Amino acid sequence: MKQDIHGHTVLNLLLSAEKPLSRLQLEGMIESEFGSEVCFHTCSQQGLTLTELLDFLLSKKKIVELDSGLTANPERICHH
Numbered sequence: 001m002k003q004d005i006h007g008h009t010v011l012n013l014l015l016s017a018e019k020p021l022s023r024l025q026l027e028g029m030i031e032s033e034f035g036s037e038v039c040f041h042t043c044s045q046q047g048l049t050l051t052e053l054l055d056f057l058l059s060k061k062k063i064v065e066l067d068s069g070l071t072a073n074p075e076r077i078c079h080h
Helices: 006-016 023-035 050-060
Strands: 003-006 038-041 061-064 069-072
Touching: 003 006, 006 023, 006 038, 006 050, 006 061, 006 069, 023 050, 023 069, 038 050, 050 061
Parallel strands: 003 038
Antiparallel strands: 061 069
């Protein structure tokens, strides 16, 4: 059974990073932390791949893409 990770976990990884991360760096960090057999969910979405999660978080502006990489937008993160 795949491990199911909440999107807030990914946002918290970005918030704790000292600098923006490339998508490849973030993917590597998540795979080393949780393995490759994972799926993701948010408050409104279930059964997402990492690519689907990142695309969703980017569309909601919870993650922003800078020239230097991806970073979390703390003003857009819900706290529940």
